[in-house]
Amino acid sequence: MLGILRWTFWITVWLTVAAFFHYTLPQTDIVRITDTYESRENPTSFTVFWGPADVGPDGTELARDVFFIQTRRAKGDVMVYRNEDTGWSWPPYFKFDTSNLQAEASDLRSTEASPRFVAVKHYGWRNEFMSIFPNAISVRLVDGPDAPKGIPLLNIIILGLFAALVYGIWVRWRRFRRARIDPKLEAIEDDFSDATDAVTGWFGSWRKKK
Amino acid sequence: MAALVRLMVVGFIVLSVIYVCLSLYSRAVRKGKLRAQWHEEQPDQSLDAFLHEGLEDYDKSLRRKLILSVYVIPVILVSVVIYLTNFA
Numbered sequence: 001m002l003g004i005l006r007w008t009f010w011i012t013v014w015l016t017v018a019a020f021f022h023y024t025l026p027q028t029d030i031v032r033i034t035d036t037y038e039s040r041e042n043p044t045s046f047t048v049f050w051g052p053a054d055v056g057p058d059g060t061e062l063a064r065d066v067f068f069i070q071t072r073r074a075k076g077d078v079m080v081y082r083n084e085d086t087g088w089s090w091p092p093y094f095k096f097d098t099s100n101l102q103a104e105a106s107d108l109r110s111t112e113a114s115p116r117f118v119a120v121k122h123y124g125w126r127n128e129f130m131s132i133f134p135n136a137i138s139v140r141l142v143d144g145p146d147a148p149k150g151i152p153l154l155n156i157i158i159l160g161l162f163a164a165l166v167y168g169i170w171v172r173w174r175r176f177r178r179a180r181i182d183p184k185l186e187a188i189e190d191d192f193s194d195a196t197d198a199v200t201g202w203f204g205s206w207r208k209k210k
Numbered sequence: 211m212a213a214l215v216r217l218m219v220v221g222f223i224v225l226s227v228i229y230v231c232l233s234l235y236s237r238a239v240r241k242g243k244l245r246a247q248w249h250e251e252q253p254d255q256s257l258d259a260f261l262h263e264g265l266e267d268y269d270k271s272l273r274r275k276l277i278l279s280v281y282v283i284p285v286i287l288v289s290v291v292i293y294l295t296n297f298a
Contacts, residue, residue: 052213088213094288097296137295 024091025158026123026137028149031071031079032115033139036106041066049124049132051084067102069136074117074145081122082133091123093137105139117142119149221284229280236277240268 042063043050050066067083083102086095095101110116119142124134244264248257255263268274 088217092288092291093295094292095295096292100296 021159021162023125024123025155026093026121026152028152029071029079029120029122030074030117030142030145030147030149031120032074032112033069033071033105033109033118034078034111035070035109036102037068037070038065039068040064046130046132049127049130051082051135052087052089067098068133069102069105069120069139071118071120072112079126080133081120081136082124083136086135093123095135095137101136101139105136108139108141115145117145117147119147225281225284229277232277232280233274236274237265237268241265 040063041050069081069083071079071081073079083098083105084095085098086093088094105118108116108118119140121137121140122134123137125132126134241261241264244261245257247264248255248260253260
């Protein structure tokens with residue numbers, strides 16, 4: 001029973017960590033931009049998946065216009081990106097050039113007849129049920145649908161540092177447990193078994209002698 | 211604007227905690243090393259005087275001032291990220 005609880009706990013923790021990194025770290029898609037548009041959004045639920053209001057204007061009003069980039073991916077499916085400032089808040093991309101990015105994206109539009117392929121760096125998830133969109137960070141013209149995406153150096157560095165941190169904590173915790181907690185637990189167990197013997201012995205003295 | 215202020219305040223608090231912890235840790239390490247040195251060399255000074263003198267030297271050292279880079283490095287990192295995201 002304790003084993004199941006323990007497994008459930010750690011699987012939940014690690015799934016959360018994995019989801020967090022999958023959402024936050026940048027990824028690159030090779031796409032063809034079909035159109036760009038702007039839409040009035042009033043995200044009242046799932047606000048965590050939307051950016052803060054633009055850095056310039058008053059940010060107290062929740063409803064605002066959000067830029068979108070419609071694309072068809074090289075794999076064949078469609079993907080819609082939102083294009084929002086992250087500003088000074090999480091995730092720390094410090095993106096302020098939303099309008100410039102929209103201008104670039106509009107400039108890179110192409111038709112199926114004469115396609116131009118674009119590498120879109122983005123973070124976030126597309127989920128139709130929650131109406132959430134990944135946030136585009138940058139667009140870059142590439143040669144074709146099979147263009148290389150580049151080695152994700154930043155992701156490797158961040159995940160490597162995180163793994164080192166977790167390993168460091170884990171090693172220290174194990175060492176601490178072996179040195180301080182395990183001996184105490186064993187002492188408690190010994191005391192307990194002594195006490196159990198004594199109680200059994202006492203009850204034994206009431207039993208009928210054979 | 212509020213977001214920038216929030217980032218600066220929270221960042222300053224977090225970095226200050228790291229700075230204080232690192233300072234205390236570094237000083238303790240230095241103290242341990244001085245103590246080991248005293249036992250090895252057996253100077254005429256008493257242990258307390260030796261530690262006091264050594265730690266005063268440490269307080270003036272460059273190594274201690276380097277801990278201030280706890281505040282400097284994140285600012286540089288943020289500047290680099292802002293450049294790469296918006297202007298590169």
